[in-house]
Amino acid sequence: MDTLLCLLHGFSVSLQPQNLFYCFLGVLMGTLVGVLPGVGPTATIALLLPATLKLNPVSAIIMLSGICYGAMYGGSTTSILLNIPGEASSVVTCLDGYQMARQGRGGPALGMAAFGSFIAGTFSIIGLVVLAPTLADFALKFGPPEYFTLMIMGLTVVTYLARKSMAKALIMTAAGIIVGCIGLDPITSATRFTFGENTLYDGLGLAPVIMGLFGISEVLENVGVFVKKEIFEGKIKGLLPNKNDWKTCALPITRGTLLGFFLGILPGVGTVVPQFLTYTLEKRLSRHPTKFGTGMIEGVASPEAANNAAVGGTFIPLLSLGIPSNAMTAMLLGALMIFGLSPGPLLISSSPDLFWGVIASMYIGNVMLLVLNLPLIPVWVRVLKIPYSYLSAMIILFCLIGAYSLNNNITDVIVLWFFGLVGFFAKKFEYEPAPFVLAFVLGPMIETALRRSLIMSDGSFWIFFQRPISAVFLSVAILALAVPLFIKKRIGAGLASDE
C-alpha cells in the first residue's frame, strides 16, 4: 500500500508540466542519439549535464534518464534500416531486423521492436518499484567492507564479460581506478598526480573524460573509416505486427524481458550482454534455429525487449545502492552527485520526489516513446541521410562546449581532447573503455571503502571474508577472475565470436 501511495506521489511529480516537458525532451534526444551512430547515451548525458545544472534536480534526472531508455528505442531503427547499430545494445537487432527490411517487412520489424521495448520497459519499471526499496532496506546493513567488495565484484564481472582480452580489461579497470583517484587525498589532503595544476585538486571531471572516450573518439573513428552506409530505401509500410507475429513473439519477449531485467541488476553487466544472451537462447529454443539471421521476427523482438528491460534493471543498484552498473548509469551517478544528492540506500527516504518522480517518469517516457517512435520513423530516416560530416562536426563542437561550460576552464577541454585520443587508440589496440569508465567512477569510492574497512579491522584483510555479505561478493569476484583459467571460452569472448 505504501509503495502504491509513493508511486502515485511519483506520478504527481512527473506529471507536472515542466517535468513532462523534460521527460519528452529526454526521450526525444535519447531516440535521436540512439538513431545516430557515433554518439551514445553516455556521451549525450555528459554533454547535456552542464546545461541541466540550471534545472531543478528532479527535472534534470528525469530528462537524463529519458535519454537512457530513449536510446534503446532509437538504436533499433538504424539496426533495421541501415544494418548499422545505432547503439552497442542494438547490435544483435541488425542480424534479423535488416533482413526483414530487405524482405519488405521493415514495418513489422520496427513495430515489434517498439512494442517489445514498451512491454519490457513497463515490466522493468514494475520490477524497479518492487525491488529498489527492498534492496535499499537490505543495503542499510552494508558497511564499508560490503561496499568495497560489491564494487570489486562489479568491476570483475565487467572484466569477465569483456568481449576481447580479459587481461586488457583488467588493465583498463586498474587504470580507471588510478585516474579516478587523481586529486587531493581524502584523508591527508596530499596532492596526487595533479602535476602542480590546482584545477586538478578535485580530480578529473567525469563529463570531459566520458565525452572524450565515448564522444570524440567514436565520432573520429567513424569519420576515419571507409564505410559506405546503405539506407534501406524501400517504402516502410504496415508498422503494426500481425496476429501471427504476436503469436511468434509472445514468449521471446517474455524471456527477453525477464533475462534482460535480472541481468541488468547485476553490477557490471549493463545493457549489451543481455541482448546477446537472449538471442542465443531464442536460437537454441527455436524450431528453426538455422533461420536466425535470415529475418526471424523473434530475433528482433527478444533482444530489443532484453535491452530495454536491462535499462530498468541497471537503475536498481544505482538508485538503491548508489553503485552504477555500466558507463551510462555511472554518468547518472555523477549527475546525482553534482546536484548534491547522496546516491545510496538513503536516497529513497531523503529524496522521495526524485526517486518516485523518476520511476513514474520512466513509465510516462515509455508511453511517449511508443506513441511517438513509430510515426517519427520517416523523420529519423531523413536525419540519417544528413551527411555525417555535418553531424560529426556538430557533435565535436557540442562536446567541446559541454566540457568548457562545466567550470569555464580550458583544462576540462584539454582533458576531453586527451581522452578522445586515448579512447581512439585504446579501441584500435582492442582495449574496451567501459571497464575504465566504471572504475573511474568507482575508484574514489573503492579507495574510501577500503581504507575505512582496514581502519575498522586494524589492517586485517580478513574482514572481507568474515562478514557474510562481503564474503559472498568477494567469492563471486574471485570466481569471475578464476573461472577463465579453467574454462577456455568466457561468456564475453563467446559473445564477440557470435557477432
Added chain:
Amino acid sequence: MQKLDRFSGLFWVILSLVIAIHSHRLGVGSVGDPGPGFIFFYGALFIGLMAMLLLVGSLTKKEDETGAGIFENVHWVKVLLPFAYILLYALALEKAGFMISTFLLIFLLLKTIEAKRWFVATFVGIAASLGTYAMFELWLHVRLPRGILGF
C-alpha cells in the same frame, strides 16, 4: 594483434613503473594505515603484472593475422587533423573568443572530413557559431569566452 599487444604491453609496463615510483614518493603507508600513494602503488603493480602477462602471451603465441589490418583501413588525415584542430581550439578559445574559434573549427573540420566547398564550409561555420552562441549563451546562460575582439 600479437605485435600490437607487445607494443601496448611494453607501454603499460613502463607506465606502471613510473606510477609506482611516483606513488612511492607520495607515501604508500601500510596495510593498517594506507598512505596517499597506497592505491596508486598497488594499482600500478597490478597493471604491471597484467601487462607482463600480456607481453609474455604475445611473445609465446603464434603470430596471427587478426587485427593486422587495424591501422590500414584508417584515413589518418581525417582522424589526426581533427584531433589537432580540437587541441588548437582548446588553446585558442579564451584568447580568440568563442565565435572566431568555433567558426574556424567547423570550417576546418568540414574541409578535412569531407572536403566541402569553401562557400559551404564558411556558411556552415558562421551558422554553427551563431547558432551555438544563441543556444548556449542566450538561452542556457552559459558564459562563453569573449576573446581579444570582445565577442
